[in-house]
Amino acid sequence: MTDRVAIVGAGLTGALLATMLGRRGYDVVVYERRPDPRHAGSERGRSINLAISTRGLTALRQVDLEDAVLARALLMRGRMIHDVAGGQEFQSYSADGEFGINSISRGELNAVLLDAAEELPNVALRFEHRLTSFDADACTMSFAGPAGSVEDSADAVIGADGAFSVVRRALQAHDGFDFSQDYLSHSYKELSIPPVDGDFALDPGALHIWPRGASMMIALPNLDRSFTATLFWPRKGPGSFEDIDTPEKARRYFDDNYPDASELMPDLEEDYRLNPIGSLLTVRCAPWNRGRVALIGDAAHAICPFYGQGANAGFEDCIELVSQLDLHAGSWQPALARYAEIRKPQGDAIADLALHNFIEMRDSVSSPGYQVVHKTEQILHRALGDRYKTRYEMVSFSTTPYAEIEPTVRRQRTVAGALAAAAVAAIAAVGVAAARR
Ligand SMILES: Cc1cc2nc3c(=O)[nH]c(=O)nc-3n(C[C@H](O)[C@H](O)[C@H](O)COP(=O)(O)OP(=O)(O)OC[C@H]3O[C@@H](n4cnc5c(N)ncnc54)[C@H](O)[C@@H]3O)c2cc1C
Incomplete structure (x- = not known):
């Protein structure tokens, strides 16, 4: 009989893994606490776009989705550094200027992945089902669904439920599980730079950075010719979110520190007031597996976004997990153990690299x-x-x-x-x- 796999979380990694496992013939059920994002739309100011690079594309190629994703993406071949006087300097990402990273809307990427998973007759997507409790040894799960409580069990359970994973919390209850969670002293807020006369207000072939020593702003292009700008500011102290606590102060701060961007942001006051402040944290844990249960993506390794690698790393997890299943002829326990053994050092390494790159982006590049x-x-x-x-x-x-x-x-x-x-x-x-x- 075919094994039944439950994936908790239909974010980027959960949706990709569902397609990879579905194509291998597994019966897959994906439980997601939110409504279907393809109909519900994105939450205001929550990571509108992100950059996908070689690792992510390699994983997408395995399920024939690379072209579909690239068709919705904009290639950024380097960084455009903006100084306080409004001067700009382009720094190519690769020596030959050939390589770039791809800016794509998170919602679009998730939709492509969910469509591909849903096309498979052996994959079921259950939205508005929040995992409330989980027995990792029995692989039994309870969900709060739209019509009340739902119980389920599976031959294997994969926790793709993000940085605050409930699956991980169940593993934490067992002896020998290591866990640490470190909040960065900086948080983020997203703002918009709309098109000017129907065209991009800035060069769409670059990731724009306004490095300002202790903090920075970046902006990535969107297909609708807008840019999504993200502030990475300290939580407390001078120039922090706590310090700049009104839209008027924000405008003044922008005029002084990002004058060229301020001119391009007519909705700055409203965006600043309405968009949430998001936390940035690094989660490290081990082991990523227990019996027939494993963690992937942010559930296993939430990292800071300064290398644009969180989703890319999660997609690499998916490649490793299915390749270990192939190598172990579908035997879950050894496959998940080997997957975790191989990927855990990679999660730790990219977490460190990402923190290092924050200093480079906000300070050294200029x-x-x-x-x-x-x-x-x-x-x-x-x-x-x-x-x-x-x-x-x-x-x-x-x-x-x-x-x-x-x-x-x-x-x-x-x-x-x-x-x-x-x-x-x-x-x-x-x-x-x-x-x-
Ligand atoms: C500002 C910012 C910029 C970023 N930029 C980039 C970038 O440029 N490139 C890049 O590669 N990465 C980037 N990242 C990181 C990237 O967003 C994450 O690494 C990626 O989304 C992780 O995917 P995931 O599927 O593991 O987790 P998530 O995307 O968090 O998905 C988890 C899913 O699980 C669901 N869920 C949670 N709890 C439950 C529950 N109890 N029951 C059922 N479902 C549940 C959630 O609703 C969610 O849909 C960025 C992150 C931030 C914050």
């Missing part, structure tokens, strides 16, 4: 020193090809395991340092020889 390093790295990449890749390229434009990136960066820098020293020594030797002649 310093002259950073610009020299950035250009030098691109020259090295052009000279040495795949033997020298930047950290950004490895994260965004490769499927190199996240945990291998930092050691590779260190190794490359040692080699580059040695090459530079050898070049300097050779030039000095030529100089000495010339002087003796």
